[in-house]
Amino acid sequence: MATDSRELLFVLGTRPEIIKLAPVIRATEASEKFSTQLIHTGQHYDDELSDVFFETLSVPKPDEWLGIGSGTQGEQTAEALRGIERAITALSPDAVVALGDTNAVLSAALATSKMDPAFAHIEAGIRSFDRSMPEEVNRVLADRVTDLAFAPTETAVEHLSAEGVTTNVWMVGNTVVDACLEHAPIAEKQSAVLERLGISEDRYAVATIHRPRNTDQQDRLVKIIDALDDQSFPVIFPVHPRTQDALAGIDVNSDGALRFIDPLNYLDFLKLLNSARLVSTDSGGIQEEASILEVPCLTVRPNTERPETIKAGVNELVEPKNLSKRIREIYQNPTIRQEMTGHPHLYGNGNSAEKIVSILEEEL
Known part of the structure; x- marks a missing residue:
């Protein structure tokens, strides 16, 4: 590992986040420019939805488990916010990376926005335009404070632009393709x-x-x-x-x-x-x-x-x-x-993680 490597703190908490972040984590670990730390908030706490995926996807198990488990939206967000804030203070990462629209993502975005690291949001700009969904609220709020927005589609880029998020936005495809x-x-x-x-x-x-x-x-x-x-x-x-x-x-x-x-x-x-x-x-x-x-x-x-x-x-x-x-x-x-078949490339060709890591290397 290079002595001048940048520290990345990955925050994840659910099965889909583990799957989709795995290609990015593997790519950053292969880069001499980064060292990585993982925090698992524990939103999915069943072994079949969490632990086993780290082994299957060849991703290191988290350095810290917050163990939040179930609870109300506010309880999950508040406990994750406290835990992530403590981790940022202890580790002083250059960037915090989160993916998607869970309470873990919102907590990571809020904690990072009031501290020094950059916040990198993967899957930025996705919208259902249904504010009754907690996930939609999480997406919108996270994107308002993101420093590095990685959008999966041109439509997502357009959504961000319509909301005034026009700088440091990249269309990179979706890492789910890499994983699949x-x-x-x-x-x-x-x-x-x-x-x-x-x-x-x-x-x-x-x-x-x-x-x-x-x-x-x-x-x-x-x-x-x-x-x-x-x-x-x-x-x-x-x-x-x-x-x-x-x-x-x-x-x-x-x-x-x-x-x-x-x-x-x-x-x-x-x-x-x-x-x-x-x-x-x-x-x-x-x-x-x-x-x-x-x-x-x-x-x-x-x-x-x-x-x-x-x-x-x-x-x-x-x-x-x-x-x-x-x-x-x-x-x-x-x-x-x-x-209803025949469109396997809606989200890219399987090189999204490579694009994201390349941009992180350049920007950080």
């Missing part, structure tokens, strides 16, 4: 998830639901579960801890197509998604991954911060009342499925 392209072939060779579940390639659908809009409204969640269960083919549902808690509070009898399973490690989930005939989700990251892997996607939300997937025709917004019918139509109709 590197790990999908490994998952294909190593994962035995289909055999364990007793399912065949292209003969099932995948579902993931975890957003508060869907889990915190019981009537809405019941309609989604009923729609997923009302199929003639297996629908595999890895259950997020938040969703597990929500399901415990309602009367759900999955006696049809739906199969609840525990959360999967990254390679198993990549294999499961890549081999599915379609996916139904409310996750922004899975919308991206589905487009890269060319799997038709139904997003159970009234809006999305990934509008390029809608424009390309590889993703559709659907309400719970229409979900069962639309799943069936896509599954049964090869013409529809063909129309």
